[in-house]
Amino acid sequence: xxxxxxxxxxxxxxxxxxxxxxxxxxxxxxxxxxxxxxxxxxxxxxxxxxxxxxxxxxxxxxxxxxxxxxxxxxxxxxxxxxxxxxxxxxxxxxxxxxxxxxxxxxxxxxxxxxxxxxxxxxxxxxxxxxxxxxxxxx
Numbered sequence: 001x002x003x004x005x006x007x008x009x010x011x012x013x014x015x016x017x018x019x020x021x022x023x024x025x026x027x028x029x030x031x032x033x034x035x036x037x038x039x040x041x042x043x044x045x046x047x048x049x050x051x052x053x054x055x056x057x058x059x060x061x062x063x064x065x066x067x068x069x070x071x072x073x074x075x076x077x078x079x080x081x082x083x084x085x086x087x088x089x090x091x092x093x094x095x096x097x098x099x100x101x102x103x104x105x106x107x108x109x110x111x112x113x114x115x116x117x118x119x120x121x122x123x124x125x126x127x128x129x130x131x132x133x134x135x136x137x138x
Contacts, residue, residue, distance in 0.1 A: 008035065009068040014052075016061055021052035024065040031067055032075070040075050043114060043131040051079040051127055059083055066126075074116075074132030086120045086127070 012027050014020040028048050032041050048065060055063045063081040070076070115129035 007068070007070040009066065011067075012065045014063050014065065016056065016059065016063070018056070020063075021049065021056055024052050025049055028065070028067060028077075035069065037069070037073070037075065040073070040131055044075050044077055046114060047077045047129045047131060048079075051077065051129070054087065054127075055079050055081055058087070066128075074130060076128050076130045078126050078128035080124055080126045082124045084122050084125055086122070086125055 010027075010031055012024055014024055025045055025048055028045060029041055032038060032044060052063075052065060059081045061082055063079055066076075066078040066080060068076040068078070115131060117130040118128065120127050
């Protein structure tokens with residue numbers, strides 16, 4: 001077991017391929033196991049799966065999964081692409097949820113409800129969500 005937890009980050013560049021989200025989730029599990037953070041795996045994988053699927057469905061080019069841990073027991077999961085448009089559901093936490101009978105549109109609401117913190121950056125587009133111990137900072 002590691003005695004020091006220095007900050008770390010990984011970026012996995014993904015092609016626009018239907019297998020890419022699954023490969024990225026597998027990499028996420030391996031990274032968390034290597035950094036002895038298995039307790040974060042279920043929530044981090046859910047956040048990554050929703051963000052990756054959204055990017056795969058709504059972008060045409062490559063995208064990237066970014067993982068960062070700057071403090072113990074906390075992880076930032078982010079997905080980046082070159083399209084600057086932030087999805088409306090991600091920009092507004094209090095926006096309306098999709099109807100119960102909708103076939104899609106729930107993913108970003110799920111991310112917002114499961115994350116301790118979340119946000120978006122432009123310059124391309126980077127959507128991120130954090131999970132881990134501690135209260136949500138907002």
